[in-house]
Amino acid sequence: MRVVILGAGGLGSVLGGYLASTGVEVTLVGRPAHVAAIRRDGLRIVGRRGDMRITDNLRAVDRAAAATGSFDYFILGVKGKDTAQALEDAAPLRDAVATALSVQNTVEKDAKLVQWLGRDRVIGASTIEGGTLVQPGLVRNALSTKVTAYFGELDGSTSSRVEAITAAFDTAGLPAEAVDCIEQVEWEKLAQIALAAAWSVTTLGAVPGTSVFEGMEVPEGAAYFVALAKDLLRVYRAKGYEPMNFYAPLSRLKELDALPGPEAIEFIIEQGRTMRERESSGHPSMYEDVLRRRKTEVDFMLAPFLEAADELAIEVPTLRIAYNIIKTVDRFLG
Ligand SMILES: NC(=O)c1ccc[n+]([C@@H]2O[C@H](COP(=O)([O-])OP(=O)(O)OC[C@H]3O[C@@H](n4cnc5c(N)ncnc54)[C@H](OP(=O)(O)O)[C@@H]3O)[C@@H](O)[C@H]2O)c1
Incomplete structure (x- = not known):
């Protein structure tokens, strides 16, 4: 199998590195400093699997046009704001790619890929695997779950190409499932990550170094977490979806949906305590940003x-205020 990953930052490098380590021919398209470090020393991944250095089956290039040969899968891993430019730069790859998918945390990503490559050549995807670019050539992988990636056809079916990429992830130690409801998975993942991201940025932003789980133990923090969750879940349900906890045990949307307010707050405080005692760590990528x-x-x-x-x-109302706060902070970033 040959895979090209456009946007070799935190997540793209972790996925590409693990896939290459099990024999998938991977080409990473990233920024020049990261590419130069990988060419010189290989890709180093630290974190939940110890300290690995991947050199075999891994190419790194700093322009999509420099990725040569044909590819079974094209994986889009740039941030949402960079999608348009990245796909424009990657125009030379269009004829070389059989199937495209995106691991971004957005819901418009599949439509963008369909515009770029045509509906028949796009499948849906979602992952919660964690990746942070620490420095050129070095990424950290601190987060995974029982099932860390889902794939499916956009028409709500599965297929041999969906099964093949699912099996490649599984073999690479990235437990994956082929599903007939990928659109729902993408929306639920977005609800889960929007909750964690919005809550972290608007609370821990003022106290860097504090963990998400410590914050969840504060009763007022837990009450705010629940209010945000209930807003997101109201929309998710109104779209016709039932919470499934696709990313259990990290996802607790089912419980947050079912429990009345005061019990949900107690539940979140307890969750925070349990995760802190397990010394769990990790921050949503928006908070890292x-x-x-x-x-x-x-x-x-x-x-x-x-x-x-x-x-x-x-x-x-709570979601709207969180959005307004983050938009204000965002104005002064970047
Ligand atoms: N990180 C996670 O744990 C995680 C988990 C699940 C989903 N996601 C989602 O996955 C996406 C990527 O997240 P991330 O945290 O991996 O972001 P990231 O670390 O910023 O990685 C994206 C990389 O792509 C580079 N890039 C942007 N445009 C490019 C182009 N045209 N050609 C080559 N490289 C380009 C960026 O460089 P510059 O920084 O110089 O622009 C950056 O190095 C986001 O939508 C995120 O929400 C992330």
Whole structure:
């Protein structure tokens, strides 16, 4: 199998590195400093699997046009704001790619790929695997779950190409499932990450170094977390979806949906305590963006829920305030 990953930052490098380590021929398209470091020393991944250096089956180039040969899969891993430019730069790859998919945290990503390559050559995808670019040539992988990636056809079916990429992820130690509801998975993942991201940026932004789980133990922090979750879930349900906890045990949307307010708050406090005692760590990538003073993906993660709320005439007061706060912070980043 040959795979090209456009946007070799935190997530793209982690996925590409693990796939290459199990024999997939991977080409990473990234920024010049990262590419130069990988060419010189290989790709180093630290974190949940210890310290690995990947050199075999891995090529790195700093322009999509420099990726040569044909590819079974094209994986888009740039931030939402960079999609248009990245796909324009990657025009020379169009004829070389059989199937495209995106691991971005957005819901408009599949439509963007369909515009770029045509509906028949795009499948849906979602992942929660964690990746942070620490320095050129070095990425950290601190987060994974029981099932860390989902793939499916956009028409709500599965297929041999969906099964093949699912099997490649599985073999690479990235537990994956082929599903017949990828659109739902993408929306639920967005609800989960929008919740964690919005909450972290608007609370921990003032106290860098504090973990998400410590914050969840504060009763007021837990109450705010629940209010945000209920807003997101109201929209998600109104779109016709039932919470499934695709990314259990990290996802607790089912419980947050089912429990009345006060019990949900107790549940979140307990969750925070349990995760802190397990010394779990990790921050949503939007929070990392704020810490690094980079533009956030607020318009890709939160705005879709606000737009859907407007269309469906649903009140989402807490989500709207969180969005306004992050938009204000965002103005001064990047
Ligand atoms: N990181 C995670 O744990 C995680 C998990 C699940 C989903 N996601 C989603 O995956 C996407 C990527 O996240 P990330 O955290 O991996 O972001 P990231 O670390 O910023 O990686 C994206 C990389 O692509 C580079 N890039 C942008 N445009 C490019 C182009 N035209 N050609 C080559 N390289 C280009 C960026 O360089 P510059 O920084 O110089 O622009 C950056 O190095 C986001 O939508 C995110 O929400 C992330």
